[in-house]
Amino acid sequence: MNSVFKEHTFPKYNGADVMKSQMNGLDDPTLRDFTLLDMSALMKDEFKEEWFEEEFIRSFLNATMELAKAGRTAVDKPGMYVFYMHSYALPVLYLARHCMELSIKRATRKCGFEPKKIHGLKELWDSLVSRFPRQRNREDRRVIKNMGNFVAAIASVDNNGISLRYPKNKSGSFTQDRTLFVNGEQAASYLEMFVSQLELVDFDSIKQG
Structure with missing residues (x-):
């Protein structure tokens, strides 16, 4: 009988090695091998929405920053530059883009509006900015423009x-069929500032307006 595989390398799957619904207290000898998927699940129901949004955004932000560092380490070797067939830049930008989408939608909700049920980054950004007061000072205009430039670049x-x-x-068609060099760490840095800046929106003032 013909075999499906040339070799059989996948081991017997033991689910407890990958995921557990609970640990055997803080003395569980496997505790250090596991990470709690999300702290928000432990919160009271009335706080969960706020906690989940915050945790998802921060988790994607942290992952973007760490992966960007790993990507630079992979290519920047002493005395040489390494071209990798398996790009770190793809997941770095993907995580950054998704984090931006979550951040924009969260800011829209905090402005008192339900975000559009779409994924388009530019459309979501334009919708959020339209909620801001039309009368803006010079620094507001500068920051919004620069944030918009970052959104446009990722989009x-x-x-x-x-x-x-x-x-x-x-x-x-191939989605990324072009030459594009990405500074992952710089993208992650802008992402961190983008998320932080949205947290500094005067939401109470916008709601009252």
């Missing part, structure tokens, strides 16, 4: 969360 690579996830789109 030019992947506006809808598809082009960094799949090598081909629905029409069969």
